Amino acid sequence: MDFIVDGFFKALELLISGDSSTWTAVLATLKVSACSMLISIGAGLPCGFLVRYFDFKGKRQLRIILDTLLALPTVFIGLVVYAFISRQGPMGEFGLLFTLTGIVIGLAILSFPVVTVITASTIESIDPELKLTLVSLGAGKRHILFTCLWEVRYGILTAIVNAYGRVSTEVGIAMMIGGNIKYHTRTITTAIALETNKGMFADGIALGLVLITIAFMINLSLSVLRRQ
Amino acid sequence: MTQAHPIYHLKNIRHYYGPKKVLDIDDLEIRTGSITGLMGPNGSGKSTLLKMLAFALKLKEGQIFYKGREESGFSPEVRLKVTLLTQKPYLLKRTV
Numbered sequence: 001m002d003f004i005v006d007g008f009f010k011a012l013e014l015l016i017s018g019d020s021s022t023w024t025a026v027l028a029t030l031k032v033s034a035c036s037m038l039i040s041i042g043a044g045l046p047c048g049f050l051v052r053y054f055d056f057k058g059k060r061q062l063r064i065i066l067d068t069l070l071a072l073p074t075v076f077i078g079l080v081v082y083a084f085i086s087r088q089g090p091m092g093e094f095g096l097l098f099t100l101t102g103i104v105i106g107l108a109i110l111s112f113p114v115v116t117v118i119t120a121s122t123i124e125s126i127d128p129e130l131k132l133t134l135v136s137l138g139a140g141k142r143h144i145l146f147t148c149l150w151e152v153r154y155g156i157l158t159a160i161v162n163a164y165g166r167v168s169t170e171v172g173i174a175m176m177i178g179g180n181i182k183y184h185t186r187t188i189t190t191a192i193a194l195e196t197n198k199g200m201f202a203d204g205i206a207l208g209l210v211l212i213t214i215a216f217m218i219n220l221s222l223s224v225l226r227r228q
Numbered sequence: 229m230t231q232a233h234p235i236y237h238l239k240n241i242r243h244y245y246g247p248k249k250v251l252d253i254d255d256l257e258i259r260t261g262s263i264t265g266l267m268g269p270n271g272s273g274k275s276t277l278l279k280m281l282a283f284a285l286k287l288k289e290g291q292i293f294y295k296g297r298e299e300s301g302f303s304p305e306v307r308l309k310v311t312l313l314t315q316k317p318y319l320l321k322r323t324v
Contacts, residue, residue: 129318135284138308151320 010202048119122155233296
């Protein structure tokens with residue numbers, strides 16, 4: 001039991017002293033999660049809206065595919081992205097393997113269905129009178145899109161938080177595509193896995209504390225936004 | 229003296245929900261200043277007709293003339309001219 005308590009205090013020491021290996025992992029995590037979230041929000045919100053709001057051929061099949069993608073194992077995404085960006089893959093020439101950009105691609109694929117499906121479910125809950133009201137008020141398609149999204153903004157925040165939760169705690173993709181390279185592609189989660197295997201609990205706990213703090217700060221900000 | 233165009237003139241309007249025909253209007257004119265009431269049982273097409281008059285529902289068959297001009301595309305400009313206030317209006321969650 002003592003080693004856990006010792007690990008906790010040592011973790012605080014590592015964070016306060018600005019330990020470079022700890023903080024580079026923190027920065028790498030923040031970079032990849034922020035970039036992948038930007039991509040998945042940019043693509044997932046309009047897709048979620050289109051999938052639910054408009055009727056088109058193959059809509060049901062698309063919903064089934066998106067729902068299936070929700071349960072996609074991270075190691076499988078890692079494997080597919082690895083195959084695409086490795087030297088002999090179709091995107092091999094870009095040299096994305098073992099880079100943060102490669103991790104971002106994998107994480108964006110992971111979070112895109114989460115944002116899309118939750119947004120679609122949220123749009124589903126919209127009162128049908130809203131569309132009628134907007135159309136009869138003369139709103140164009142773009143205006144309808146943004147007004148509907150604004151009306152269900154709390155549901156969309158939930159989608160974003162869920163997707164961020166998946167992205168920030170992900171290990172498989174970061175490990176396979178990033179390669180867990182110290183000072184380069186090591187993220188908080190891959191570092192925790194490595195340090196625990198090495199028996200370095202203090203480093204693992206330090207990184208775990210940062211991860212929890214980030215999650216707490218994001219949820220706190222969202223809670224403040226909801227109150228406004 | 230020429231008579232002004234009616235505010236609405238509906239010609240050969242037919243509307244279906246699946247195989248079910250809910251509207252069948254050969255000719256209907258609504259003149260400015262008149263009060264027109266719609267009566268009918270559930271599913272007889274009252275709301276559908278109101279949505280068409282508010283340019284919120286596109287026609288499947290027929291023509292609709294608004295102030296003498298045929299409206300087929302239901303552009304935002306024409307939709308701004310008529311507003312439909314439903315029985316349970318949706319209030320946007322925002323301040324003005």
